[in-house]
Amino acid sequence: MKLAYWMYAGPAHIGTLRVASSFKNVHAIMHAPLGDDYFNVMRSMLERERNFTPVTASIVDRHVLARGSQEKVVDNITRKDAEEHPDLIVLTPTCTSSILQEDLQNFVERASLEAKADVLLADVNHYRVNELQAADRTLDQIVRYYIEKARKKGELPTAKTEKPSVNIIGVSTLGFHNQHDCTELKRLMADLGIEVNAVIPEGASVHELKNLPRAWFNLVPYRELGLLTANYLEQEFGIPYVNITPMGVVETARCLRKIQQIINAQGANVDYEEYINNQTLYVSQAAWFSRSIDCQNLTGKKAVVFGDNTHAAAITKILAREMGIHVVWAGTYCKYDADWFREQVSEYCDEVIITDDHGAIGDAIARVEPSAIFGTQMERHVGKRLDIPCGVIAAPIHIQNFPIGYKPFMGYEGTNQIADLVYNSFTLGMEDHLLEIFGGHDTKEVITKGISADTDLAWTREAQAELNKIPGFVRGKVKRNTEKFARDRNFTEITVEVMYAAKESVGA
Numbered sequence: 466m467k468l469a470y471w472m473y474a475g476p477a478h479i480g481t482l483r484v485a486s487s488f489k490n491v492h493a494i495m496h497a498p499l500g501d502d503y504f505n506v507m508r509s510m511l512e513r514e515r516n517f518t519p520v521t522a523s524i525v526d527r528h529v530l531a532r533g534s535q536e537k538v539v540d541n542i543t544r545k546d547a548e549e550h551p552d553l554i555v556l557t558p559t560c561t562s563s564i565l566q567e568d569l570q571n572f573v574e575r576a577s578l579e580a581k582a583d584v585l586l587a588d589v590n591h592y593r594v595n596e597l598q599a600a601d602r603t604l605d606q607i608v609r610y611y612i613e614k615a616r617k618k619g620e621l622p623t624a625k626t627e628k629p630s631v632n633i634i635g636v637s638t639l640g641f642h643n644q645h646d647c648t649e650l651k652r653l654m655a656d657l658g659i660e661v662n663a664v665i666p667e668g669a670s671v672h673e674l675k676n677l678p679r680a681w682f683n684l685v686p687y688r689e690l691g692l693l694t695a696n697y698l699e700q701e702f703g704i705p706y707v708n709i710t711p712m713g714v715v716e717t718a719r720c721l722r723k724i725q726q727i728i729n730a731q732g733a734n735v736d737y738e739e740y741i742n743n744q745t746l747y748v749s750q751a752a753w754f755s756r757s758i759d760c761q762n763l764t765g766k767k768a769v770v771f772g773d774n775t776h777a778a779a780i781t782k783i784l785a786r787e788m789g790i791h792v793v794w795a796g797t798y799c800k801y802d803a804d805w806f807r808e809q810v811s812e813y814c815d816e817v818i819i820t821d822d823h824g825a826i827g828d829a830i831a832r833v834e835p836s837a838i839f840g841t842q843m844e845r846h847v848g849k850r851l852d853i854p855c856g857v858i859a860a861p862i863h864i865q866n867f868p869i870g871y872k873p874f875m876g877y878e879g880t881n882q883i884a885d886l887v888y889n890s891f892t893l894g895m896e897d898h899l900l901e902i903f904g905g906h907d908t909k910e911v912i913t914k915g916i917s918a919d920t921d922l923a924w925t926r927e928a929q930a931e932l933n934k935i936p937g938f939v940r941g942k943v944k945r946n947t948e949k950f951a952r953d954r955n956f957t958e959i960t961v962e963v964m965y966a967a968k969e970s971v972g973a
Contacts, residue, residue, distance in 0.1 A: 471823045471843055472821075472861075473773075473798035473821050473823070473841065473843070473861060474595040474596045474597050474773075474798060474799075474821070475595070475596040476559070476560060476591065476595065476596060477559075477560075477589050477590075477591040477594050477595060477596060477598070477599035478495060478497065478501070478504075478557045478558065478559045478560075478587075478589075478591065478599070479504055479596045479599075480589075480594075480595070480596035480597060480598065480599030480600030480601075480602075480603065481493070481555065481557045481587040481589055481599050481600065481603045482495065482504045482520055482557060483596070483600050483637050483638055483639050483640075484600050484603040484604045484607070484637060484666050484690075485519075485520070485553075485555040485557070485587075485603065486508060486518055486519055486520055486638055487636075487637040487638045487666035487667045487668070487669075488553070488607070488665075488666045488668075488669055488670070488671055489668055489669060489670045490550075490551050490552045490553075490670060490671075491519065491551055491552060491553045491554075491555065491671060492519045492520070492521065492545050492549050492551040492553070492554050492555070492582075493519065493520045493521070493554070493555045493556075493557050494520075494521050494522075494523050494538065494541050494542055494545065494554060494555070494556045494557065495520060495521070495522050495523065495557045495559065496523045496538055496556065496557065496558055496559060496562040496567075496569065497522055497523070497557075497559040497561055497562065498559075498561050499522070501522070501559055501561070502520070502522035504518070504520060505517075505518040505520050505522075507639070508520075508638060508639060510864060511639060511862075511864055511867050512638055512639065512867065513867070513869075519549070519551070521541060521545055523537060523538050523541040538556070538567075538569070538572040538576075539572050539575050539576045542554055542556065542572070542573075542576035542580060542584060543576055543579045543580055546576075546579075546580040546581060546582050550581070550582070551582045552582060552583065552670065552671050552672060553582055553583045553584075553585065553607070553671050554576075554580065554582050554583070554584045554585070555585050555586075555587055555603070555607075556569055556572065556573055556584065556585070556586045556587065557587050558586070558587065558589070558591055559591060560591050560592070563591050563592065569586050570586050573585065573586045583610070583614075583671075585606070585607065585610060587599070587602075587603050587606070588602065588603075588606050589602050589603060594801075595801075597689040597690065597773070597799065598801060600637065600689070600690050601689065601690050601691065601692065601693045601694075602693060604634075604635075604665070604666055604690065604691065604693070604694050605693035605694045605697055607666075607671065607674070608665070608674055608677065608694050608697065608698075609697060611671050611672075611674040611675060612674060612675060612677065612678070612701070614675075615674075615675035620675060621675055621678065622675065622676060622678060622679050623678075624679065625679055625680075625681060625731075626660060626662060626679050626680065626681070628658070628659075628660050629658065629659045629660070629681045629682075629728045629731075629733055629735075630659060630660040630661070630662040630679065630680045630681050631654055631659050631660070631661060631662060631680055631681065631682055631683065631684050631724075632661075632662050632663045632664075632665065632677055632680040632682075632683045632684070632698075632704075633647065633650055633651075633654075633661060633663070633664045633665075633683075633684050633686070634665055634683050634684065634685050634690075634691035634694050634695055634706075635665075635685055635686060635687045635689075635690040635691030636664055636665075636666070636667040636686075636687075637666055637667050637690060638667065639860070640687070640690075640860070641773075641776065641858075641859055641860045641862060641866070641874075642866075642868075642872060642873060642874050643667065643687075644667070645868075645871055645872050645873040645874070646686060646873045646874055646875040646876075646879070647664060647667065648871070648873065649873035649875050649876035649878055649879055650684070650686065650711070650875060650876060651664075652876070653711070653721075653876045653877075656740065657721070657724070657735070657737060657740065658735070659681075659724070659728075662676065662677070662679055662680040663676060663677055663680070665677075665694075677698060677704075678698065678701075678702040678704065680704060681704075681727070681728060681731055682704060682705050682706060682707060682724065682727045682728070683695045683698060683699075683704055683705070683706035683707070684706070684707050684724075685706055685707070685708040686710055686711065686775075686875060687710070687775045688708065688710070688773075688774045688775045688799075688802065688805070689773055689774060689775060689799065692708065695708065705727050705730075707720060707723050707724055707727065709723055710775055710778075710779050710875070711875050711876055711879075712775075712776075712779035712780075712783070712874055712875050712879060712880075712883070713751075713779060713782060713783040713786075713787055713880060713883065714745055714749055714751055714752050714787055714877075714880050715782070715786060715787060716779060716782065717744075717875075717876060717877060717879075717880065718741045718745070721737045721740070721741055722737065722741075724737075725737045744877045745877075748877045748878070749877040749878075749880040749881060750880075750881050750884065751787065751880035751881060751883065751884040752787075752880075754884050754888075762891075763788060763789065763790055763887070763888070763891060764789040764790070765789065765790075765791055766790055766791060766836040766837070766891060767790075767791050767793050767833065767834075767835040767836050768784055768790050768791065768792055768793065768835050768836060768837045768838070768839060769792070769793055769794050769795070769796075769829070769830055769833060769835045769838055769839070769840070770784065770792055770794075770795040770796070770814070770838075770839045770840065770858070771795070771796040771797070771798075771818070771826055771838075771839075771840040771841065771844055771859075772797065772798075772839075772840055772841055772858055772859025772860075773797060773798065773799055773859045773860065774797050774799045774802055774805065774806050774809075775859075776858045776859035776874070777795060777796065777797045777806070777810075777858070777859060778795075778797075778806060778809040778810050779874075780839050780858050780883070781795040781809075781810045781813050781814055782809075782810070782813055783883060783887070784813075784839070784887065785813035785814065786813060788884075788887060790887070792810075792813055792814040792815070793814065793815050793816065793833045793835055794814055794815060794816035794817065794818050794829065794833065795810045795813070795814040795816075795817060795818070796817065796818030796819060796820065796826065796829075797818075797819060798820065798821040800819055800820070800821060803819040806819065807819075823843050826840075826843070826844065826847070827844075827847040827850075830844065830847055830848075830851065830853070831847075831851055831945070834851075834853070834941065834942065834945075835853060836853070836854075836891055837853065837854050837855065837856065837887075837890045837891045838853055838854070838855040838856070838890075839855070839856045839857075839858045839887070839890065840855060840857070840858065840859070841857065841858075841859050841860060841861050841862065842857060842861050842862050842863045842866065843861065844857075845857055845863075851941065852940075852941055853941075854890050854891060855890065856886045856887065856889075856890035858874075858886070922948050922951055922952070922956075922957070922958070922959055923957065923958045923959065924958075924959045925958060925959065925960050925961070927960065927961050928959050928960050928961050928963070928964055931961050931964055932944060932947075932964070943968075946967060947959060947963065947964055947967040947968075950963070950966065950967035950970055951963055951967070
């Protein structure tokens with residue numbers, strides 16, 4: 466385990482809570498110390514929820530540490546069952562409750578005797594997995610539970626829907642633009658004449674899970690959440706799944722062609738080529754825009770990409786393949802799925818970085834000095850410090866990345882949103898010079914080569930004034946070259962004389 470004030474993926478219990486609170490009429494009991502219940506505030510704020518988040522903290526306090534939980538957890542489960550009348554109560558362990566080695570499964574079995582709701586203990590190893598892995602595992606566990614329950618009662622449907630239909634798996638609360646993506650995917654399926662059999666977990670009732678086997682295929686748009694469930698449904702019921710993320714013109718078309726192949730293999734006769742052509746030409750402006758004179762200014766510009774697997778891989782392909790932008794490096798914090806990421810992006814970037822160390826990513830950005838960054842909220846902070854623009858493309862995210870307006874990243878409308886994000890993330894044309902002439906909106910100067918705090922050097926007032934005279938579009942490079950010159954010679958302070966010496970050393 467690792468303590469950090471910045472984390473790309475949260476602890477396991479956050480993933481379990483994301484899935485539990487995404488379902489309709491499901492309540493989660495979190496056995497945790499006071500402070501671990503920040504999920505409630507986070508979800509209410511970011512998702513702008515008007516209703517209370519259905520999560521209750523069963524607090525581990527000094528009395529629990531002294532005497533054990535005794536009846537506390539069981540009482541909390543039965544109390545919430547009586548108050549909320551949920552269909553399902555999920556008991557969520559945390560690292561703290563795991564350390565205490567309390568028998569939570571025993572608490573669940575005892576509470577099940579009294580509660581009218583189903584009661585489940587999240588089957589997640591909180592030492593070994595992070596938020597994303599736990600969410601995937603919890604969704605799989607809940608789906609298996611209700612399908613087995615329906616099977617035992619003889620209520621499991623066996624017939625497929627009359628028309629081609631799909632289960633969209635992996636849309637959840639606190640996901641990056643998940644609600645907008647889901648709306649776009651539903652619209653896409655409707656255009657293709659495909660019925661949406663179910664969307665899970667967001668907004669779904671656990672009683673609907675028994676109907677999942679009726680779909681002709683499953684669509685898993687996000688690699689981080691839903692693959693375990695899709696694999697289970699394929700093994701158990703032979704339902705094929707599509708896990709090509711429809712993000713960007715090329716990948717959206719590839720996803721639709723895969724769906725066409727799967728549907729036709731089950732007896733249908735569909736051809737989506739005309740639809741793909743019409744959408745690419747008239748609905749998606751991205752293909753035209755990438756060839757316009759505006760976008761030609763971006764050709765060959767350097768960018769870096771970092772995020773989760775799904776979004777980082779998709780954006781890397783779009784930048785390199787569809788917009789002609791040079792991706793210096795692409796990276797992901799999903800270390801558990803590193804092989805897939807490397808296979809997806811290796812041919813579209815110069816270097817692949819797999820790490821969950823935000824400091825290392827900050828230094829890697831400073832090292833290559835890209836024209837733009839496409840990353841998480843953390844990389845946006847790095848960009849602010851280095852005076853490099855950043856487009857946010859993946860979680861973790863800020864409240865400003867939960868837009869009220871319609872901003873999907875998937876489907877053909879998503880291609881337009883991404884093209885706008887990419888184009889507007891670069892500083893183009895006269896913008897640098899205008900900022901220099903009229904004064905920029907952010908005058909904070911960065912005087913470090915990297916991001917780490919221990920690389921700061923002192924600049925005299927005169928040297929800082931001299932630095933400010935240098936045009937903005939090269940100031941960062943001059944600054945970093947000067948600091949490198951100073952460090953190589955063990956100078957602790959940068960004066961005007963040091964600046965001139967550094968300039969002469971590079972022949973400028």
